[in-house]
Amino acid sequence: MAHALLKGGTGDWEMVIGLEVHAQVLTKSKLFSGASADFGAAPNAQVSPVDAGMPGMLPVINKECVEKAVRTGLGLNAKINPVSVFERKNYFYPDLPQGYQISQYQHPIVGNGEVEIDLPDGTIKKVGIERLHLEQDAGKSLHDQHPTKSYVDLNRSGNPLMEIVSKPDMRSPEEAGAYVTKLRAIVRYLGTCDGNMDEGSMRCDVNVSVRRPGAELGTRCEIKNVNSVRFVQQAIEYEARRQIEIIEGGGKIHQETRLFDTKQGATRSMRSKEDAHDYRYFPDPDLLPLTVDAAFVEKIRTSMPELPDAMKKRFIEKFGLSPYDASVLVSEKERAEYFETVAKGRDPKLAANWVLTELLGALHKAEKDLSQSPVKAEQLGGLIALISDNTISGRIAKEVFAEMFGTGKNPADIVKDRGLQQVTDTGAIEKIVAEVVKENPDKVAEYKSGKDKLFGFFVGQIMKKSGGKANPGMVNDLLKKKLEE
Numbered sequence: 001m002a003h004a005l006l007k008g009g010t011g012d013w014e015m016v017i018g019l020e021v022h023a024q025v026l027t028k029s030k031l032f033s034g035a036s037a038d039f040g041a042a043p044n045a046q047v048s049p050v051d052a053g054m055p056g057m058l059p060v061i062n063k064e065c066v067e068k069a070v071r072t073g074l075g076l077n078a079k080i081n082p083v084s085v086f087e088r089k090n091y092f093y094p095d096l097p098q099g100y101q102i103s104q105y106q107h108p109i110v111g112n113g114e115v116e117i118d119l120p121d122g123t124i125k126k127v128g129i130e131r132l133h134l135e136q137d138a139g140k141s142l143h144d145q146h147p148t149k150s151y152v153d154l155n156r157s158g159n160p161l162m163e164i165v166s167k168p169d170m171r172s173p174e175e176a177g178a179y180v181t182k183l184r185a186i187v188r189y190l191g192t193c194d195g196n197m198d199e200g201s202m203r204c205d206v207n208v209s210v211r212r213p214g215a216e217l218g219t220r221c222e223i224k225n226v227n228s229v230r231f232v233q234q235a236i237e238y239e240a241r242r243q244i245e246i247i248e249g250g251g252k253i254h255q256e257t258r259l260f261d262t263k264q265g266a267t268r269s270m271r272s273k274e275d276a277h278d279y280r281y282f283p284d285p286d287l288l289p290l291t292v293d294a295a296f297v298e299k300i301r302t303s304m305p306e307l308p309d310a311m312k313k314r315f316i317e318k319f320g321l322s323p324y325d326a327s328v329l330v331s332e333k334e335r336a337e338y339f340e341t342v343a344k345g346r347d348p349k350l351a352a353n354w355v356l357t358e359l360l361g362a363l364h365k366a367e368k369d370l371s372q373s374p375v376k377a378e379q380l381g382g383l384i385a386l387i388s389d390n391t392i393s394g395r396i397a398k399e400v401f402a403e404m405f406g407t408g409k410n411p412a413d414i415v416k417d418r419g420l421q422q423v424t425d426t427g428a429i430e431k432i433v434a435e436v437v438k439e440n441p442d443k444v445a446e447y448k449s450g451k452d453k454l455f456g457f458f459v460g461q462i463m464k465k466s467g468g469k470a471n472p473g474m475v476n477d478l479l480k481k482k483l484e485e
C-alpha cells in the first residue's frame with residue numbers, strides 16, 4: 001500500500017514509527033519469585049520478599065516465563081539466542097524497591113524476527129522485529145488515595161514482561177494499529193499473554209519521527225504507556241503533526257519522552273530522554289547467564305499451534321473465503337474457533353457469511369462479546385444445515401436466528417414449534433401458483449404481452465400466500481411452467 005504522506009506548509013512529510021510493546025507473560029507466578037502474578041488483588045496482597053526488594057533475597061528464574069518467551073519468539077519468526085544475560089537497570093523510583101529492574105540489555109533471549117500485518121486495503125506488509133527480552137515490571141504509585149500522601153502497591157512488582165521491540169518500519173497510524181492488533185492476536189493464539197490492554201497486560205511505547213520522503217531518519221520522541229489501539233493511532237497522528245509544525249517553524253525536535261493525554265488527544269513532554277548508559281546496566285551477579293538448548297527450543301517448536309497467518313491461508317485455500325473475510329475471522333482466536341465449529345461438515349462460505357454479518361452484527365448491537373453469545377457455534381451450525389437441506393429458506397432463517405439470539409433455543413425446535421418448515425411438496429405449491437394466477441388475470445395478460453418484470457410480482461404473491469415457506473426454487477420452476485400454458 002502506498003502509505004499516506006502528510007502535507008505540510010513546505011511540502012510532504014513521511015511518518016516513521018517504531019513500537020516497544022510490553023506484554024505480560026501469562027503465568028501463575030512472577031519472573032523471579034513465587035508470588036501470584038494475577039491482576040486485581042487487594043493492594044500488596046501478592047508481594048514476596050524478593051518483590052519488596054528485601055536485602056539478601058535471591059531471584060530464581062521462572063522456567064515457564066522462559067518457555068513462553070521462546071514460544072513467542074518462534075511466533076514472531078525470530079532467532080532464539082542460546083545464551084542471554086539478565087542485567088540490572090538502575091534507577092530510583094518509589095515503586096521500585098530494589099532500586100533496579102532486572103532486564104535484558106545487550107544479550108536478549110530473542111533476536112531479529114518479522115511479523116506480517118494485514119492492511120485495510122487487503123494488502124500485507126512485513127514489519128521487522130528487533131528483539132524480545134524478558135524483564136520485571138515495577139510496582140505502582142497511587143496518588144489518588146489520600147489528599148497529601150502517595151501510596152505504593154507492589155502487586156505488579158516483579159511481574160514477568162516480554163518487551164517486544166519493532167524496527168522503525170511503520171509509516172502510518174493504520175500500520176501501527178494493524179501491527180499491535182496482529183501482535184495481540186499472535187500472543188493470544190500462543191497463550192503467552194492475555195493481550196488485555198485495558199488491564200495493562202499489553203501496553204505500548206510509541207516512537208515517532210518525521211522526515212522528508214526517503215530522507216535519513218529524523219529525531220524521534222517516545223510516547224510512553226499507551227494502552228489501546230485507538231490511542232496508539234491518535235497519539236501518532238498528533239505527534240507527527242506537532243513535529244512537522246516545529247520543524248517547519250524553523251525549530252528542532254529534541255529526543256524526549258512524552259505522555260499521551262487521552263482526554264485532550266494530545267501528547268505532552270514528560271522528561272527529556274535519558275541516555276541509555278544513565279541506567280548503569282551491568283549483569284546481575286545473582287543470576288547466571290540463561291541458556292536454552294536446542295532440544296528445549298525444538299520441543300516448543302513442535303507444540304506450536306496454528307497461527308493467524310497460517311489459518312487465514314487455510315481458510316482462503318480450503319474454504320474459498322475472500323482474503324478480507326478470512327482475516328476478519330482469524331483476527332480473534334475465539335472467533336476463528338467459533339467459525340470452524342459452525343463450518344464443520346457444512347457449507348463454509350455460508351457459515352462465514354452468517355458469522356460475519358448476522359452473528360457479529362447482532363452481538364455488536366447487543367454490546368456483547370462472542371463469549372457471551374446467546375447463540376452457540378453448534379446451534380448456528382444447525383441453522384446453516386437447515387438452510388442447506390432446504391428445510392427453511394434464507395429469509396425464514398433470519399427470523400429463526402433472531403429468536404435463537406433472543407432465547408438461546410435450538411433452531412430445529414423453533415422451526416418445529418412455529419411450523420416454519422419449507423413447503424417442498426409439488427402439489428401444495430402448484431395449488432398456490434394456480435390460485436395466484438387465477439386471481440390476477442390482467443397481470444397475466446400483461447406478462448404474456450411481454451412485461452417480463454411481472455414475474456417477480458407473482459413470486460412475491462406466492463411467497464406471501466405460503467407464509468414465506470414455499471421453496472423459492474420450486475416456486476420459480478412451477479410458476480414458469482404455469483405461465484407458459
Ligand code: ADP
Pocket residue numbers: 016017018019020165166167168169207208209217218219220222276
Ligand atoms: P530505547 O531503548 O532507548 O527506547 P531503541 O534503540 O531500543 O531505544 O529503540 C526503541 C524504538 O524506537 C524501536 O522500536 C525503534 O524501532 C524505534 N526507533 C528508532 N529510531 C527511530 C526513529 N528515528 N523514528 C521512529 N522510531 C524509531
Ligand code: MG
Pocket residue numbers: 020205222
Ligand atoms: Mg524505549
